[in-house]
Amino acid sequence: MILADEEATRRAGALLAAALRPGDVVTLSGPLGAGKTTLARGLLRALGEEGEVPSPSFALVQPYDALTLPVWHADLYRIEHGDELDELGLDEILATGALLVEWPERAPGAWPHALALSLEPLTGDARRLTAIVPSSWEGRWLPSR
Incomplete structure (x- = not known):
């Protein structure tokens, strides 16, 4: 799916929010500046977050417990070993x-049943969004929207 600009990336996040359920894991891959946090912001806003939505690069995990569906937003960019995940308690x-x-590639194999999204920068603000869709997401993930 081609996302023409940042607004299209936020809208993709909002569409994803409508399909999200308890127990879901969504991984967001792509280089720096590809739009991972922009997509996450769109998702969090659609679930009711009204405050600032910072990139969790330094905090590693940003909880959004008061949303219609609680979401934890993690950034593993600074993780050096997959065993460091135990300290973060992400599965809680x-x-x-x-x-x-x-940056799920910092912990390969940690979430084998995740909806795996990848963002690739194109020209200007455009991005290509690709997905590896697990069976638990069939019927919920609609890339044609």
Whole structure:
């Protein structure tokens, strides 16, 4: 799917929010500046977040517990080893909410059943969004929208 600009990237996040359920993990891959956090912001706004939505690069995990569906937004860019994930307790949210993970390649194999999204910058503000859709997302992920 081609996303023409930042607004289209935010709208893709909002569409994703409508399909999100407790226990879901969505991974967001792509180079710096590809739009991972922009897509996450669109998703979080659609779920009711009205405050600032910073990139969790320095905090590693930003919880949004008061949303209609609680979401934890993680950025693993600074993780050096997959075993560091245990200290973050990311799987705790999955009983009641969902997890968004930027830079999942820092913890390969950690979420084998995640909806894996990848953003690739094109010319200008355009991006290509590709998805690896697990069976648990069939019927919910509609890339044609």
